[in-house]
Amino acid sequence: MNFFIVSLIKVAVVAFVLLTTLAYLQWIERKVIAHVQLRVGPYRVGPHGLLQPLADVVKLITKEGLMPSHVNRLFYLLAPFVAVALALTSIAVIPFGPEIKIGPVDTWMQLTDLRIGILFVLAVSSIGVYGVALGGWASNNKYSLLGGLRSSAQMISYELPMALAVVAPLLLANTLSFREMVNYQSGYWLGFIPRWNLFPEIFGFIVFMIASFAETNRVPFDLPEAENELVAGFHTEYSSMSFAAFFMAEYANMVTVTCVATLLFLGGWQPPFPAPYSDFVPILVFAAAGLVALYHGLNPARRMDRFTLPATALLFLGIAAIFGLSLFVPVAKEILMALFWFCGKVLFLLFVFIWVRATLPRFRYDQLMRFAWTGLFPLAMLNLLGTGLVVALTTK
Amino acid sequence: MTALIFIIFAAIAVFCGINLVVQTHPIASALSLIGVMGSLAVLYLQLGGEFIAAAQVIVYAGAIMVLFVFVIMLLNAGAEASTFQVSRFVKYLGAILLAAFLGLISLIIQSTLPRTEGVTFGAFQGTAVDIGRKLFTTYLWPFEVTSVLILIAIVGAIVLARKEI
Numbered sequence: 294m295n296f297f298i299v300s301l302i303k304v305a306v307v308a309f310v311l312l313t314t315l316a317y318l319q320w321i322e323r324k325v326i327a328h329v330q331l332r333v334g335p336y337r338v339g340p341h342g343l344l345q346p347l348a349d350v351v352k353l354i355t356k357e358g359l360m361p362s363h364v365n366r367l368f369y370l371l372a373p374f375v376a377v378a379l380a381l382t383s384i385a386v387i388p389f390g391p392e393i394k395i396g397p398v399d400t401w402m403q404l405t406d407l408r409i410g411i412l413f414v415l416a417v418s419s420i421g422v423y424g425v426a427l428g429g430w431a432s433n434n435k436y437s438l439l440g441g442l443r444s445s446a447q448m449i450s451y452e453l454p455m456a457l458a459v460v461a462p463l464l465l466a467n468t469l470s471f472r473e474m475v476n477y478q479s480g481y482w483l484g485f486i487p488r489w490n491l492f493p494e495i496f497g498f499i500v501f502m503i504a505s506f507a508e509t510n511r512v513p514f515d516l517p518e519a520e521n522e523l524v525a526g527f528h529t530e531y532s533s534m535s536f537a538a539f540f541m542a543e544y545a546n547m548v549t550v551t552c553v554a555t556l557l558f559l560g561g562w563q564p565p566f567p568a569p570y571s572d573f574v575p576i577l578v579f580a581a582a583g584l585v586a587l588y589h590g591l592n593p594a595r596r597m598d599r600f601t602l603p604a605t606a607l608l609f610l611g612i613a614a615i616f617g618l619s620l621f622v623p624v625a626k627e628i629l630m631a632l633f634w635f636c637g638k639v640l641f642l643l644f645v646f647i648w649v650r651a652t653l654p655r656f657r658y659d660q661l662m663r664f665a666w667t668g669l670f671p672l673a674m675l676n677l678l679g680t681g682l683v684v685a686l687t688t689k
Numbered sequence: 690m691t692a693l694i695f696i697i698f699a700a701i702a703v704f705c706g707i708n709l710v711v712q713t714h715p716i717a718s719a720l721s722l723i724g725v726m727g728s729l730a731v732l733y734l735q736l737g738g739e740f741i742a743a744a745q746v747i748v749y750a751g752a753i754m755v756l757f758v759f760v761i762m763l764l765n766a767g768a769e770a771s772t773f774q775v776s777r778f779v780k781y782l783g784a785i786l787l788a789a790f791l792g793l794i795s796l797i798i799q800s801t802l803p804r805t806e807g808v809t810f811g812a813f814q815g816t817a818v819d820i821g822r823k824l825f826t827t828y829l830w831p832f833e834v835t836s837v838l839i840l841i842a843i844v845g846a847i848v849l850a851r852k853e854i
Contacts, residue, residue, distance in 0.1 A: 368716070408816060412743035419751025423723070426755070430716065430762050438762060445759045449752060469817050 299400050307404060311384055315544045316346035322647045329651040340601040350537075358533035361432070368431035373531065373538035376424025380545035383417045386410040387552045388471050390562050390631030395624060402631060403472070410471045411463065414553055415456060418508060422448040424542060425510070425517060429527035440526030443658065444517035447507055450665040451514075455504035457673035461497040461680040462490040462557045475561035485567065489560040493683075496676040498558045500669050502645070505550040507665070509543060512650040516658055551642035559638045562631035572626070575616045575633045583609030695735060702728040715761045719754060726750045738815030 320335065320342065327334025335342030360366070390402030407413050422445050429441020463469060466477035480488045491498055507514040518526030528539045555561060564571035583606045590602030616633070619625040656664070705724030712718045726749045733742040824832050 365716075368720075407739070409739050409743050412740070412747065412817075416743050416746035416751060419747050419755075420727075422751075422755055423720075423758070426758055426762065427716075427720075430758075438765075442759065442762055445755050445762075449755055449759075452752070 372428030373535040376542035380542035432530035451507035454669040458501040478560040579613035
């Protein structure tokens with residue numbers, strides 16, 4: 294019974310945080326791309342466009358859900374559901390932090406731990422292609438069909454280097470469970486270099502990240518929805534919430550992939566410095582952010598800045614104070630530190646995704662395929678063979 | 690609880706299997722096949738074969754069936770037109786006779802087979818470690834032979850697909 298209640302609470306928290314993150318990820322993406330391109334981005338709804346995701350949700354819900362004629366009804370309606378349901382499933386096996394004890398309750402900061410957690414994520418992501426492929430096919434539209442076909446071909450091709458890149462850290466850690474993978478990466482070489490898989494598996498990490506761009510249909514591999522060739526690709530015929538479902542699925546896949554990269558290569562919630570020093574990093578980061586905001590609030594460039602920036606500063610300083618106070622409460626410290634480092638790494642990788650989108654042009658289709666089979670695949674294979682050799686020579 | 694889950698997923702597997710044959714549209718049939726594979730994966734999981742279950746989903750449902758669906762979409766295969774006429778006799782008595790025939794067959798098979806013990810849920814040692822150890826010790830020879838066989842099939846496919854040799 295206790296287990297049941299704790300699990301329900303965890304599911305509620307994770308679902309709420311994940312869905313909010315998905316909505317705000319889109320705001321972050323628009324803001325980052327806007328600043329890269331010297332624009333301001335969303336600015337009208339709320340201070341600095343902060344309520345824009347809410348406005349978008351209301352807009353998408355109240356739009357008319359069109360059902361084009363000549364579509365295959367069942368599959369047309371099923372496709373966005375499949376896409377979003379599978380995209381949201383993977384988060385169930387992602388651990389966000391270590392085991393914690395709150396009073397009598399003793400639980401992990403993770404919904405469930407599978408012994409084959411990594412295989413589970415791979416399986417779910419390999420099924421996820423059906424949402425896109427079916428949506429493109431059921432729309433009964435040339436452009437959609439081409440988008441769906443491109444997507445399935447691309448995902449099969451890039452799944453191979455991705456899986457091979459994942460296998461190398463698995464060989465090192467000798468486990469398929471995310472928890473043990475993170476535990477393997479704890480500790481430091483020479484007292485200050487973190488024992489993350491990133492350093493021995495740097496090629497694996499690069500291959501994994503490139504393949505994950507293709508798996509999530511992101512620029513520069515967003516051929517399934519290339520606007521200037523295919524209108525909008527597989528979701529051309531979708532509107533209202535079914536369009537929003539595809540949109541959500543894309544962002545949820547991005548979150549999953551960055552979480553997996555963090556857990557496999559960047560040490561999960563393990564901080565990059567040894568414990569006593571790393572505890573002060575969040576305080577310093579948030580205090581610095583708060584002070585910068587306060588400075589700009591006191592020397593306002595725009596009229597509204599006099600109110601919005603001090604409020605932001607107050608928020609950041611408050612977070613810094615919470616982190617400072619948590620140093621005296623062991624339980625709170627454990628939770629907050631794990632969350633800070635895990636979310637920090639995930640957000641950094643998400644920023645890389647957005648940064649690449651703002652920087653690189655789209656690949657041509659033949660380039661995309663040649664790159665996967667003649668570039669990434671041999672590199673991942675060599676990396677795996679090298680890792681295997683080292684593991685075979687060093688273990689008895 | 691385990692029996693309930695078994696019944697649910699076994700029913701889904703059988704339903705999808707029948708649907709696979711009955712459906713006239715190739716995409717619907719392919720999706721039914723994915724349903725069969727997914728529910729079989731759940732049954733493997735129940736027996737304790739977690740690695741087999743994951744491999745079933747990744748390899749069969751996630752890779753092979755994606756290729757099937759891809760080819761069906763690429764050929765843009767439409768719904769199959771029914772080509773045979775069904776007589777009134779078959780329409781009304783066919784199902785009953787088929788059921789009776791299947792019942793008879795299963796009865797004969799059951800009576801001739803020796804009594805075996807039922808499989809218990811979770812009895813199968815199917816973790817990744819066990820499977821890996823078996824593949825590289827007991828079944829090393831069949832495993833390697835199979836991989837060579839697959840390689841031959843790949844080379845053969847390339848040779849056949851090339852226009853000029």
